Amino acid sequence: MVPDRSTKKSLPVNSESPATQPDIDVTAEHNREQTGVKLVQALPADQEASRYHKMIEQVEDYAILMLDVNGIVLNWNKGAQKIKGYTEQEIVGKHFRIFYPKEDQRHHLPEQLIAEAVTKGKAIHEGWRIRKDGTSFWGSVVITCLHDEEDKIIGFSKVTRDLTERRNAEQKILDYTQQLETQNRELQKFAFAAAHDMKEPLRKIQLYNSIVLEAEGLRLNHRQKGYLLRAAEAASRMQQLIDDMLAFTRITEQSKPFEKVDLQQTLRELETFFKDSLDQVQGQMQVNGLPVVQGIPFQLRQLFENLISNSLKYCQANVPVRIVIESTLETQPHWMAGQPGKVYHIRFCDNGIGFEQHYAEKIFEMFERLHTGEQFPGTGIGLAICRKIAESHRGCIYASGKTGEGASFDIYLPV
Template identity: 40%
Template structure:
């Protein structure tokens, strides 16, 4: 009778630990000494993309395994094979697992051989850590260190010993994990086991914490609003509960923990306890808080700069207006030709300074991106710009040729600025009797989509502004969109117009390029999303 009680107790403990392993978020599987797979958890099935046949499948449940350089690994080179044949732990070298559907997953394997009391290898156990997202979460993944050390000691010979040894293996595996606090709780939330990760994260020794309620790890205000009990109830009703928030260490320090509570059931689906896995994400939380604070500071400073730009614009333009007024008054009183020429220079400089201030203000306003996007008729925009430039067009006898333009979702005033800058730029550098063309289409090549980063599934309007004016050397193409860059000093301007065009296009999630040839003309190509 005592033997049967011991047997039943071992079976129950084995079942509990087996469920604990099943609930772990990391893939774990085991093989016997011949390489036959004897155990794998749900996380391993998801990682492999298939469920191998337990007791028949060998070495690994993966469809194919590669090195990071893309070369195929042979079975003899599998981490599990090396651990079994060489009797050593295999860890630290990344491999690539290919699923049956062709998807590939980057993993970091940790394989450890299992020895019996005679020192003979009786099997091996492997943990596969998914590191596919390490380019995005490099810092988090570098925190993952060697997790397993000598996971299992002896191989079981008969059924009773098999159950007992399995319990020891699982218990040791859980204990050795350092980056996760992995606990077993009874149905009331009292701690039943304690691993190294829990001691490292929370600060308690096993002797200090076994039998205590897990609510001890929560802040006083969380305990008052019964957060621990709420999570237990949610895990009991839904099978799992996740939460992220501040937790308490033994010394009173706070850490930011991510917690997963999973309900454990017996054969009759009765809840017999809970597994609790905690990850310390304090560094990530501090980084997020710092980024959030920086964003708030940047927004505040941008607002201050915006206010300053408006104030400075008003304060700078006022004395310039007076300079122009007094210069004009002087020109009516002075008859000396040399003095009049000097006054004209003063008026011209004051006018250019006023234009510069207005352009800088317009550039700063576009950078803020507060304008409203509305359906905008591009034909109407072009018509208004032509009317603005009518005298200049007539004076230079310029022909305007254009396609029928569509309606797009845009900031109307910015589209007027865009067309106006392109039109005045073309008029400025066109020869008398020249032609300015405005063409449009919705077709573009795959090469254009890659070069200008056009989004898949988004329809773009391709606009071409072309003139047959003086043009410029193609080597200066990258400079034309920079602030205060002017390639021709013989023409008036502030050097902001094309920089303003580029900013407007970026504000509309578009792209722009330019092609020019000396003596032939210039062509600006713009890509704007319809919405």
């Protein structure tokens, strides 16, 4: 590799008028004093080339080689010896395929990289390479085609870096991720099976309770009847918990392809579905220009169904419920994962009891509740399901609230 010196200029010297040379020197000295710039005399070409090659030879973090047009190694630096293990005397004059595993040699990978460098000017590749002692390292290689002044190929430069530590770290992360995914799938299957198997004995408990309570001629005192009623209520809560757990598991395992979902139509259907509940609290839903998105219809319906149920549950006493759902098209926020693009920002607001802002993340955790079951019934899974649905659609959901003034949920879905 010879440095480009085409832009360098030497200072003019008038060899025909030596008498004027002292004046030039004086002027140059004056200029140095005025500008504070120290002029450095350019080295002759042979000295500069020598210095350049010495610099290359001393580099230890990279193997920097010159190859001839046939791929024969022409030089060797300290980095090459450190990374590959060969001395200069052992390797110069041999073909660079020696660094590649036998499998890569059989598939002619070295020759393919040379051909790519000729065609494209440069070939970049990462893969396993072989040291002199037979051990492997993960090398990042750049082969660049070199031309003379007449644009004829005169050889190639080859720069290699040992990235084995990075590769091993990445592989550990990959293995750990795959292990977690396997364990997660097993836990999901266990949760689904356990919840499903609990349904039958629970149904029998509810049935037997109901038979006893409705039995004719069975005289129960107030305390005994209270016990049975509380047992029936507990069984009902357990039934709801099982149903919610199954719903959460189904979302996690969902792999159905996306399709177009008209959210405006979905919310119209939900408004009809909740009509009786809204009428009981003099409630109104205002839905403004929701988009058509790519998603799984029943999951997106469940997301908004849970949010509406949440607003109805946590409404303020003697205050008509107001729910506003609107959408805008925005640039994807920097804190969302993925490539920059457009997102639908859907804002869901109500005028319920609200919550303190430092609980904004806690409310999305499974089984986390800000109120007791006596105050507000539920299992604490509804908002966890909402977040899971948003994430399964490559989006996200965030909450904000203020006690006594209501809550809002910001949903971001990719366009």
